[in-house]
Amino acid sequence: MSRAVSLARLLIAALALGSLGLLALFVLAVAKAMPWTAAIAVAVALIAGLMWRLRRPMREAVAVAAAAERLAESDAAETVRTPEIIEIAAGLARARASFREHAEALARRAAVAEGILDALPDPVLLLDRDRRVVRANSAARELLGIGATAGDLAGCLRAPPVLEAARAVLADGKPRDVAWRVDVPIERHFGVLITPVAGVPGTGEPGAGERNAPRAVVRLVDLTAVKRADEMRADFAANASHELKTPLAALIGFIETLRGPARDDPAAQQRFLGLMAAQAERMTRLVNDLLALSSIELVEHAPPTAPVALAPIARNVAQALEIPAKARNMKIVVTAADALPPVPGDAEQLAQLIQNLLDNAIKYGAAGTEVAVRLAVTAAPAGMAGAQAVAVGVTDRGEGIPPEHLPRLTERFYRVDSARSREAGGTGLGLAIVKHIVTRHRGMLKIDSTVGQGSTFTAYLPVAAK
Amino acid sequence: MEHTVKSFDEQLRRLNEIILRMGGLAEAALSSAMQAVNKRDVDLAAEIVKDDAKIDELNRDVDELAVRLLALRQPMANDLREIVAALRISADIERIGDYAANIAKRAIAMAEMRPSRALPGIARMGRLAQRLIKEVLDSYAEKNADKAMVVWARDEEIDDAYNSLFRETLTYMMEDARAITPSTHILFIAKNIERIGDHATNIAETVYFMVKGRPLKESRPKGDLSAFLTQPGAQPAAGEPEPPRE
Numbered sequence: 001m002s003r004a005v006s007l008a009r010l011l012i013a014a015l016a017l018g019s020l021g022l023l024a025l026f027v028l029a030v031a032k033a034m035p036w037t038a039a040i041a042v043a044v045a046l047i048a049g050l051m052w053r054l055r056r057p058m059r060e061a062v063a064v065a066a067a068a069e070r071l072a073e074s075d076a077a078e079t080v081r082t083p084e085i086i087e088i089a090a091g092l093a094r095a096r097a098s099f100r101e102h103a104e105a106l107a108r109r110a111a112v113a114e115g116i117l118d119a120l121p122d123p124v125l126l127l128d129r130d131r132r133v134v135r136a137n138s139a140a141r142e143l144l145g146i147g148a149t150a151g152d153l154a155g156c157l158r159a160p161p162v163l164e165a166a167r168a169v170l171a172d173g174k175p176r177d178v179a180w181r182v183d184v185p186i187e188r189h190f191g192v193l194i195t196p197v198a199g200v201p202g203t204g205e206p207g208a209g210e211r212n213a214p215r216a217v218v219r220l221v222d223l224t225a226v227k228r229a230d231e232m233r234a235d236f237a238a239n240a241s242h243e244l245k246t247p248l249a250a251l252i253g254f255i256e257t258l259r260g261p262a263r264d265d266p267a268a269q270q271r272f273l274g275l276m277a278a279q280a281e282r283m284t285r286l287v288n289d290l291l292a293l294s295s296i297e298l299v300e301h302a303p304p305t306a307p308v309a310l311a312p313i314a315r316n317v318a319q320a321l322e323i324p325a326k327a328r329n330m331k332i333v334v335t336a337a338d339a340l341p342p343v344p345g346d347a348e349q350l351a352q353l354i355q356n357l358l359d360n361a362i363k364y365g366a367a368g369t370e371v372a373v374r375l376a377v378t379a380a381p382a383g384m385a386g387a388q389a390v391a392v393g394v395t396d397r398g399e400g401i402p403p404e405h406l407p408r409l410t411e412r413f414y415r416v417d418s419a420r421s422r423e424a425g426g427t428g429l430g431l432a433i434v435k436h437i438v439t440r441h442r443g444m445l446k447i448d449s450t451v452g453q454g455s456t457f458t459a460y461l462p463v464a465a466k
Numbered sequence: 467m468e469h470t471v472k473s474f475d476e477q478l479r480r481l482n483e484i485i486l487r488m489g490g491l492a493e494a495a496l497s498s499a500m501q502a503v504n505k506r507d508v509d510l511a512a513e514i515v516k517d518d519a520k521i522d523e524l525n526r527d528v529d530e531l532a533v534r535l536l537a538l539r540q541p542m543a544n545d546l547r548e549i550v551a552a553l554r555i556s557a558d559i560e561r562i563g564d565y566a567a568n569i570a571k572r573a574i575a576m577a578e579m580r581p582s583r584a585l586p587g588i589a590r591m592g593r594l595a596q597r598l599i600k601e602v603l604d605s606y607a608e609k610n611a612d613k614a615m616v617v618w619a620r621d622e623e624i625d626d627a628y629n630s631l632f633r634e635t636l637t638y639m640m641e642d643a644r645a646i647t648p649s650t651h652i653l654f655i656a657k658n659i660e661r662i663g664d665h666a667t668n669i670a671e672t673v674y675f676m677v678k679g680r681p682l683k684e685s686r687p688k689g690d691l692s693a694f695l696t697q698p699g700a701q702p703a704a705g706e707p708e709p710p711r712e
Binding site: 145151152154155156158159160161163181183184185404 | 479482483486487489490491493494497500586590593596597600603604607608
């Protein structure tokens, strides 16, 4: 406060207080009861006296106003000289401190709530009564690609059943559960649980500040794994039964023929018996493969630890398959790097792995060509633990596999060309077995193929940790 | 941009929300239609045909609201572009819904015949289209012109898939006369999907214009060569005109 202003204020205050006295003097002067000069002198003296008396109270009032203003903006305790004012100032300071504490406590609680929301693994959205998203936890932001708050729910989640359910929950307060299927880019299934938020105060129209209060919680539960497992189980049961039914039907047909029309025909009997033996063999192979797959899956979660040398196993298997290879005029060539480190593994399963791959190569490679088996140490491919791996690659010069089939090759009973596969005696499970063995050994399987040139199947197996 | 009249903001948001809801319905319609084709689900297909009416209704809502906003508010610049964009996108989504319903109708017919060997191919084409629609609607929701451009450039993928499916189906028809009827349905479905892809591209162009304020200069690469095909495996002969690539 500048001195000029405060003087002006003092003057005004003094004039206000002394107005009655001034009026009296004026009347006296006009009535000639007092000379003008005397009246003016008394008036000036009166005003001056009043100004003197009002100086301190005025100063104190100004100081309180200033202190209150300063306290409202900062927390520094203001020292004001007058004792009465100090109490008011101190009271203001205490009030301010208490408000701050409350605000901080509320902020801490809100932060904890946010933290809990963010830590939840399921995507969670909070909706206000207009179906706008007021809060999305980090899982939701990641899944739906949005910021922390977005506009209407339709901005991030367009599925009609979800929008409809959200509208209904906000209207009647009853929780709802809908299924949401995403087809692209990857197929996923979600259960969407929408529950109204309990404990929101106010029965009538909420005030403007409550516009953003959450009224419903949307929780997305990822059911993809469960759905896939169910589908795969159903598919597998259907496929396995189908695979077994066909040779069984043939057997039954042959038996009927042998009991009936061919009863007395020894030549026909011999022929049919041969065919029946082939069908029985086929079923045996299938059942053996199913059992093998089942036993591998049983222990898949427990990786083997005994060190196994791969090169001798590969050579043994190649030798065992020499005869079928020769039948198609094909040659198996095994090339192994010199100092191959041992891998933690199950020798029998690894032999089965190499055998299945070689089997396929001989079946699907072009007659008269070479099948190459290469063992080498490489850098572990991305996604595999450890720095190094032993790569077991089997290359054939067949027709190659079109790229759209590659991701599905290791599926059970999946065939690129079913007629040809059955003719060659395939069960449809060879690669599935390979895949599970590789998984048990915590390795990776890579398939490369060029149509018209051939294919290479490479199993990467982690090297034993030193 | 803040509007001094709050309700204009709300009206624009409502317009936006109706478009997104329409988009969601069209996405669901295409997804269900492809499922009906693959799983021979006649009941699902009938539902899709019925639900197309909802998309048409929302399209009328958009027309009404947009025209009212244009008349009453006389908007400029961004707002004008946004409202015009909504009108065009709504029309494109409505067509997509119609094509999805057509696919569903074909699924009903196909359920009565033996499954065509071209089914995996058409399923893949359907997924491509679904992906384009999802990404273009996301780009509209986020007002992201770059995302829209990505969709715009990818329409060629569907055209390529269509060409390859066309050839494949012709082969099946030539091999076995009994395959002609289901293959013809497949071809119609494929054409519908290809048109859906084109509409998705249109939406992408509109989104780009809405965000950037200027149209996409280059023309879309056109890849549908099937009109020039005489036999499966044939390439357009040397004397024939090159398919137009502006």
